[in-house]
Amino acid sequence: MRGCAEAKQREFRGRSRRECGASNMEGAGGKPTAVVAVVTEPRFTQRYREYLEKHKLLDRQHRVKKLRDGTVALPVLREALLEQHLRELRNRVAPGSTCVPTQLLDPVPSKKAQSYSPAQRLCLEVSRWVEGRGVTWSAELEADLPRSWQRHGDLLLLSEDCFQAKQWRHLEPELWETVASALGAQRLAKRGRVSPDSTRTPAVSLLLGDHGWVEHVDNGIRYKFDVTQCMFSFGNITEKLRVASLPCAGEVLVDLYAGIGYFTLPFLVHAEAAFVHACEWNPHAVVALRNNLELNGVADRCQIHFGDNRKLKLSNVADRVNLGLIPSSEEGWPVACRVLKQDAGGILHIHQNVESFPGKTLQPPGSSEMEEHWPSPHQIISNQLNNGATSDSRRKTLSVATKPEWQRWAKAAETRIATLLHQVHGKRWKTQILHIQPVKSYAPHVDHIVLDLECRLSSSWLEEVDPEMGGSTCWS
Structure with missing residues (x-):
């Protein structure tokens, strides 16, 4: 590692062991592998910077980045960023500005953060x-x-591809105290491969410390969980922000794969869903979910259904169904169709990993190998329906850029759902693709996306789709 060799050539004595990097995901150079940022036009950059500094949201460990489409990305502290901050920037601080939450995949450290990276300090010590x-x-x-x-x-939480040489075994457990001290931590754990069992239990071993319980804050929501028993994805932050902005007041939602509350809590706390039925079969995740509902003061608006959701004893209750399982949630589609309200129907949020390949893509504005820069919930041009769905009619500035593979999968999923609705309810239904939301790149050429699909009894559809607004419809 060149960084360690270079660091050894400098004088280490007298340097403070300050903790570098304000973000949760840190890489070899001391910079995060992904940093959350807010994107706007250059003329609004100073106003955004002043607001972010005032509210202690600006990430000073990374530089402001100019994107290929001419917009500017200001790195922010993901734990502190709330949906209300985005609304204030968009509506009060800089009216008319674009305000897109994004992730910078290769952020550049600020000069202040470059003197000694955590990785260099770790190597030295x-x-x-x-x-x-x-x-x-x-x-x-x-x-x-x-x-x-x-x-x-x-x-x-260390990655699985480190400390594999046999020499380390003779240096444990004191080795872990040195590593923790160098990186400013008190406890250490090491990631393994996720178990291929149905509960996707993370193979995490605790190296230093007496327990694996941690607390993480996203968009003002507190999540407590045991890292040795439950998974937590930092890459889903943009989808959590989107979910938090959906118009769910008065609605009943079924979350078929609730986990520790990744999406259940944003639906309850920010989107103001009236009630959520949360399904989960990992007992450790259920313990964390129950605690998190209490921590966030919404336990009275949620019922946990422990066990296999295919055996769920619910029907005709949901205005929305969240299917947040990857690589595919298809096993839950029949259940999702059954729990939708028979008279009014509702919206399905279907997560999926979709393969896509270079040369066949329509890249979103500002995207490149350096960043993920996709439309936010407030810049989505979707089919404008009276019930709101995921559209925001106030802003019609960007079209939804999707890859052909996403569109093909979405159409196939829509057709399958329409068939299931007819089989389950025995009535004629109409489905409509409202929006396809990219979440993150899960692996090379594999994209994690979410399909927002509206499902209504055919008699409840009063208007045909405006072809200029895109989307599609399918009759069952």
Whole structure:
């Protein structure tokens, strides 16, 4: 690792061991592998900066980035950013401005953050400690140091591809105290591969500390969970913000894959759903979900259904159904159709991993290999229906840029759902694709997307689709 070698050439003595990097996901150079940012036009940059600084939202560890489409991305602290901040920027601070939450996949550290990266500090301290124990420091050991980690308060979750050399085993457990000290943590855990079982239990081992319980805050919502038993995805932050902005007041929602409350809580806390039926079969996730509902003061508006959601004893209750399972939630589609209200229908939010390949894509504005820059909930041009769905008729500035593979999958899913609705209810239904929302790149050429699909009894549809607004319809 060149960074460690260069760092050793500098004078380390007298340097403060300050903690670098304000974001939760940190990489080898001390910078996050993904940083949340707010995108706007250049003429509004100063107003945005002043507002973000005033509210202590600006991430000073990373530079403001100019995107290819001419807009500017200001890095922010993901734990502190709320949906209300986006509304204030858009409506009060800079009326008429574009305000898009995005993720910078290759953020540039600020000059302040570049003096000594956490990775360089880790290399220096571990190498000195190892040599002090009479073990020869080698290129093999240096290459085996962690290149990325997640920070959960005082606990660091290391990636699975580090500390694999057999030499480390003779240095445990004191080794972990040195690593934790170098990175400003009190507890350490190491990630393994997610178990292929139905509950997708993370194979995480605790290296230092007596428990794996941590607390994370997203959009003002508190999540507590045990990292050794439950998964938490930082990459879903943009979808959580979108869910928080949906018009769900007075609605009943069924969340078929609730987990620790990733989407259940935004629907209750910010989208103001009247009631949520939360389905989950991982007992550890259910414990965390129950605690998180209490922590956020919404336990009285949620019923947890523990067990296999295919055996769910519910029907004809939901205005919305969230199917937040990847790579596919298709096993839950029949249940989703059954729980929709028979007289009024509702909206399905269907998550899916879709394969796509270079040369066949229609790239979103400002996108490149350096950043994910997709429309926010307030810039979606969807079919304008009276019930709102995911559209925002106040802003019609951007079209929804999607890849052909997303569109093909969405159409196939719509056709399948229409068939299921007819089989389940025995009546004629009409479905309509409202929106396709990119969430993140899950793997090379694999995109995690969400399909918003409206499903209504045919008699409740009073207007045909405006072809200029896009979308599609399917009769069952």
